[in-house]
Amino acid sequence: MGNPTKSFQFPWLNRKGRDARSARPASPLWDVFGLLPMLAFAFFFMLLPASSLVFGAFQGNDGQFTLQHFADLSQRFIIEGYRNSIQVSLVTALIGGVFGFILAYAITLGGLPPVVRAMVTTFAGVASNFAGVPLAFAFISTLGRTGLVTVVFKSAGYDLYKQGFNLYTFAGLSLTYLYFQFPLMILIMAPALDGLKREWQEASENLGANGFQYWRYVALPIILPSILGTMVLLFGNAFGAYATAFALTGGTLDLVTIMIGAQIRGNVLYDPGLGYAMAIGMVVIMAFSIIIYAWLQRRSERWLR
Amino acid sequence: MNRFRYWSWFWLAIGAIYFFLPLVATAEFSMRAQKGTLSLLAYQRVLEDKEFVSSFLFSLRMALLTITFGILLIVPTAYWVHLRLPRMRPLVELLTLLPFVIPVIVLVFGMIRVYSSPPFLMTTTPATTDILLVAGYMVISLPYLYRSVDVGLRAMDVRSLTEAAQSLGAGWGTILFRIILPNLRTAALTGALLTLAIVIGELTLAQYLARPAFGPYMNLLGKNRAYEPAALSIMSFALTWAAMGVVYWLTRGEQAQIGGGH
Numbered sequence: 001m002g003n004p005t006k007s008f009q010f011p012w013l014n015r016k017g018r019d020a021r022s023a024r025p026a027s028p029l030w031d032v033f034g035l036l037p038m039l040a041f042a043f044f045f046m047l048l049p050a051s052s053l054v055f056g057a058f059q060g061n062d063g064q065f066t067l068q069h070f071a072d073l074s075q076r077f078i079i080e081g082y083r084n085s086i087q088v089s090l091v092t093a094l095i096g097g098v099f100g101f102i103l104a105y106a107i108t109l110g111g112l113p114p115v116v117r118a119m120v121t122t123f124a125g126v127a128s129n130f131a132g133v134p135l136a137f138a139f140i141s142t143l144g145r146t147g148l149v150t151v152v153f154k155s156a157g158y159d160l161y162k163q164g165f166n167l168y169t170f171a172g173l174s175l176t177y178l179y180f181q182f183p184l185m186i187l188i189m190a191p192a193l194d195g196l197k198r199e200w201q202e203a204s205e206n207l208g209a210n211g212f213q214y215w216r217y218v219a220l221p222i223i224l225p226s227i228l229g230t231m232v233l234l235f236g237n238a239f240g241a242y243a244t245a246f247a248l249t250g251g252t253l254d255l256v257t258i259m260i261g262a263q264i265r266g267n268v269l270y271d272p273g274l275g276y277a278m279a280i281g282m283v284v285i286m287a288f289s290i291i292i293y294a295w296l297q298r299r300s301e302r303w304l305r
Numbered sequence: 306m307n308r309f310r311y312w313s314w315f316w317l318a319i320g321a322i323y324f325f326l327p328l329v330a331t332a333e334f335s336m337r338a339q340k341g342t343l344s345l346l347a348y349q350r351v352l353e354d355k356e357f358v359s360s361f362l363f364s365l366r367m368a369l370l371t372i373t374f375g376i377l378l379i380v381p382t383a384y385w386v387h388l389r390l391p392r393m394r395p396l397v398e399l400l401t402l403l404p405f406v407i408p409v410i411v412l413v414f415g416m417i418r419v420y421s422s423p424p425f426l427m428t429t430t431p432a433t434t435d436i437l438l439v440a441g442y443m444v445i446s447l448p449y450l451y452r453s454v455d456v457g458l459r460a461m462d463v464r465s466l467t468e469a470a471q472s473l474g475a476g477w478g479t480i481l482f483r484i485i486l487p488n489l490r491t492a493a494l495t496g497a498l499l500t501l502a503i504v505i506g507e508l509t510l511a512q513y514l515a516r517p518a519f520g521p522y523m524n525l526l527g528k529n530r531a532y533e534p535a536a537l538s539i540m541s542f543a544l545t546w547a548a549m550g551v552v553y554w555l556t557r558g559e560q561a562q563i564g565g566g567h
Contacts, residue, residue, distance in 0.1 A: 031385075045443070046413075049407075053418065070521060103316055110309060110312070121528050179323075236405060279410075283408075
């Protein structure tokens with residue numbers, strides 16, 4: 001320990017004051033072995049499956065390298081699938097984001113009693129985790145053809161389904177996704193809004209700003225990266241969702257996740273390589289949104305912490 | 306300010322309606338199994354169904370295995386990063402974020418491709434397929450479990466505890482299981498309950514690995530029956546509620562209870 005050459009050889013492991021505080025002398029190389037279980041797990045159950053799809057996507061039926069599968073992604077029904085998925089994710093991220101933000105504002109700065117905040121946070125925690133098959137059932141019981149709301153409206157002389165509403169389509173799916181989307185927004189935005197310091201408002205009031213000016217020029221610029229970042233998170237949340245959509249529509253709605261599922265079940269595309277390429281396309285979009293999220297998150301941490 | 310409060314209540318009311326209406330509708334629907342009267346017949350039928358019991362117990366078993374192995378993997382790793390490898394933190398955090406990048410449907414697709422043929426043939430027997438299922442569940446719950454353990458470790462003096470234990474002659478096993486883990490019980494329990502809530506009704510992995518879990522059972526019931534799915538939905542909701550309630554109580558609402566598995 002304390003060997004300068006060793007520290008030089010492994011500069012990324014060199015920590016200030018290490019000699020004095022280290023619990024037990026050990027070589028830096030030995031330290032890294034402690035990460036082996038995690039690295040092995042990540043390799044076998046995340047990286048290997050993902051990279052296997054990447055290899056498959058670049059491999060033709062004859063085993064040769066090809067870009068054909070990615071070129072095939074431009075077929076109309078696949079573009080349609082991606083468009084539907086992106087559309088549902090964008091709409092629910094936007095509506096869920098705005099609505100969630102308003103509620104987060106109401107329970108933090110909106111002058112409601114503290115007990116309301118505790119209740120809303122608990123409800124939001126439950127709702128953001130209430131997804132998949134049971135959520136689909138709940139919405140079928142509510143807005144399905146014989147659901148309570150549909151029946152009540154019908155007895156009041158207004159037939160939702162005759163007016164063009166259908167739970168098993170784009171609008172219905174969006175409405176269902178919102179049930180876990182906007183609570184997630186509340187859960188993330190409420191602490192962020194807490195980070196707006198009272199002094200900032202007081203300072204801007206002392207400088208003669210009115211409420212609107214405070215929000216437009218002080219609070220919003222500080223909170224905006226956080227809002228946008230969380231909306232990106234909501235986008236990814238909906239984009240990768242499979243179970244809710246599958247249970248709701250029985251796999252009839254053309255979303256990317258549903259199409260990949262059909263591909264796993266029985267080669268409906270008659271082309272496994274195309275399925276791999278679709279999966280890789282999803283990973284690329286997800287990675288992209290996580291990177292944007294991380295970037296926005298870092299920006300928001302400049303002020304809110 | 307008063308006008309503001311008025312609007313706050315207004316939006317809160319809208320949110321409450323959106324939150325409660327599906328629950329009320331589902332509860333009402335679930336009690337309509339007997340014509341003309343409200344009854345608990347659907348619940349009774351569900352509870353008497355042998356498949357309900359067996360699939361629920363199967364998923365519960367998988368959830369417990371996921372929690373056990375998840376904690377065995379994550380607690381030592383997070384502890385080691387805190388104690389010895391703070392510079393590796395970005396790498397480990399990146400790994401724990403990977404599940405957000407790989408959607409579950411893609412994960413199971415890749416797993417089937419890798420593990421249904423040599424050299425890693427695992428999908429042929431139930432026992433080895435269950436290993437894949439638990440590993441997949443560990444992947445899904447990795448971000449949540451890691452985060453809550455990490456928060457727990459931040460709250461204690463890992464270095465002093467380790468040195469004190471070592472100067473009393475404790476080995477690494479003793480330190481981890483008798484010093485660190487007991488101090489992490491709130492964090493571990495929080496993570497465990499979130500994992501339970503995610504895993505118990507999970508559909509995607511179980512469906513494509515063809516295991517008799519609760520998620521596929523619910524989905525099948527949804528296709529064949531009218532009122533039982535509503536009853537199941539209410540029961541699932543109660544379960545989620547119980548898990549989240551305990552999480553909230555454990556953390557006093559300080560940690561956002563964010564799960565996944567949509």
